[in-house]
Amino acid sequence: MSNAPRAHASFSLGRRGLLLGLGTAMVLGGTRAAFARLPGERRFVVILQRGAMDGLYAVQPYADPELREIRASLALPEPGQEGGLLDLGGRFGLHPAFATLHAMYAANEALLVHAVAGPYRSRSHFDAQDMLEAGADQRLSSGWLNRALGALPNPAQARTGLAVGTNVPLLMQGPTPVGAWFPPGVEQPSPDLYARLAALQAGDPALGTLFAEGLRARGFATSTLGQPTREPGRGRFPQLAAAAGKLLAEAGGPRVAVLELGGWDTHVAQANAILGPVRALDEGLGALKTALGPQWSRTVVLVITEFGRTARANGNAGTDHGTAGVAILAGGAVAGGQVKTDWPGLTADGLLDNRDLRPTADLRSVAKALLAGHLDLPGRAVAQAFPNSESVRPMAGLLRG
């Protein structure tokens, strides 16, 4: 490594970033060449909403006569009234803070799937998140999206998958190596010291490859996003979404990305508590679209959460853990402008256990349709992503023809 380039104070920041990428290539050998081999042009983004979004609150069935009875103050005014819902075509309305998503819906670039849930019936956040990400009704050690990535052309070398965050969520863990990106926060060593550190890590069976990938991802991110800034908001969801969009838009960039957004566990004073996460998600979707530019037309964004919440408010103007909820699909490749649902109703008989919105669609059928129809995965690969689910057919009509 003695001939690895050194950074000097006299180099400009841009030069240093270039050196970092160069140093990376020297450490890793041939991976830079792999960038040239393009995988498919379609983009797929999954946003995990941790904490369980109240689907009945985000997308309200205002035409259902039971809604006001059962939800009391959590039922927002109908479309057209002050502070009212944003209309989705006569039966359902979006929470008014979803203005960007609503504009996408109006432009046929967003659709909502209602009364949907995974196959598990756990009301534990942590079990349910694990199973949502594993793609099964039991815990697995890898995520469905990682298994799906394995079937894409040349996935490992090209780093088709990208986890936005310092850690990789279960959804993206598994046999196919994926990248991870998050804005760096502290001082950075010289490229030479990075190279020496990489050489040390190479002696460890687990850390060697992780560190090499960290260097590679940093080098790529720096050449795409420029030198990291230290602005205070750089770790906020909309900023992360914008950065993810830029990386996805690059010719040699990742094609599949995962982001996470917490704060949905609204047990108390839900009307206020949910505003922060709703605004962050709405702004983030807009930032993704802007950053993806022309690639937005080839993009599907899937927003999913571990379960819905109780149909009735609890004793604190909040909601407890429930079952079915909403999945949001956005992007130019989506057959937007519709709410897809087999509405179960909110009567005592319609509800599950006289408590939760009853699931009438399986989240796996939504994800399967996107893997098969959007990423063009063969049936065998879709089955590997979602094992033991032959009876769950891909949902029709989600994608633009």
Added chain:
Amino acid sequence: MSTRSQIAPIRFGLGLRLGEAPPEDPQAWLQRQILQPADPPPGLTATEALITQNINVVLRDEASGVARTRAPELRAALERHGVAIPDTSPLPALVRRETLRWAARRLSSPDPFRDRLVDFWANHFTTSRRGGAMATLPAALEHEAIRPHVTGRFADMLVAVTRHPAMLIYLNNNASVGPNSAASRNGRRGLNENLAREVLELHTLSPAGGYTQGDVQEFAKILTGWRVAGDRAPYDFLWQPQAHEPGPKHLLGRRFEEGEGSQEAALRFLAAQPATWRFLAAKLARHFVADDPPPEAVRALETVLRDTDGDLAAVSLALVSLPQAWDPPLRKFRAPQDYVVAACRALGVTEQRADLVIGGLIALNQPLWIAPQPNGWPDRMTAWAAPEALMRRVDWAYTVAGRAGVSDLPGITAAALGPLARAETVGAMRGAGSMRDAATLLIGSPEFMYR
């Protein structure tokens, strides 16, 4: 000196401090910390935390002229309680004092194994400042409910934690009202299941314990009435019978009569379930031995918990007697908290620079008392060892090596790894261009990432 002398401070303690010799008799060193600990450190009370929070709200609302505010009411209550209200909010200083106190203790602890156990149980019973009006309550929970019982009985810790204002507020029991109680006002206010569910799932039985949604609801009814006087005297736990759900309740088939005392009885009943012993044994073994601990190690700890009725001193001693807990090489990946504390101790960071520890926890994504969810920070390598996370580790190592200042490189090496340092690491350090780079290579070496 045996390998065990090197392993003990890394695996069970917080790492050696610069200049500290490895223990001659590691077993005796660990046992002494359980059986004859130094006096507990000073700490924060829930009352102090809650009063400070109230003063903060009063001053904030008065300064910004909020129209609908409880500030006058809160101010009157504080003054009735004899609290003098200062001109500026004491809350930021208190947050700073408590976080630095936590870090300074980890840098200089006379009982590092005991502090590791405190941190283990604080994570088991996670409360988080992310949960709204939590001020500095997690510090009070550690001081008042966890540290006093860390080598006592699990049931006592469970009761102390569950009735502590930090937990009652964090998991919303403070807002839970029996639907048929007087305080429900004809059903306008009602039950909140959050605390009941998480006690069953995260603190005692775990989902393997096989409870039902019905058990969650019944337990939530039992817990009604355990509240916090957060905005008035006594600024502490409060038993409020008007909020308690009347009538008997059934939890796991056991009947609990209404009233004060049923909460503690139910918690002690849950603490003594075999599923609870099994769950706690597996968590302890995972933390101290391996991500997937050998089943015989888990069984040994489970047996001790069952035979001693949950004696946490006995199970801690059993832990350090497990042969599997001493097996080299070290393969338990250090979570950021372990990593940052051990690095700062080896670098000789003083208590006056405890801010370096707090900054490191933020930089590496495990900020103090801000766990994202009630299940606390993960305890497996897959959760922490990711490409960008590793990059941030070495970035931080480089940063802290610069800020702490490096002069005694041999001493730092001895404290960080001693004979556990690989030849490659020692060689790379020798070839480094500066003391700072050499220390970065040491703290950034793969062997320092494990404990």
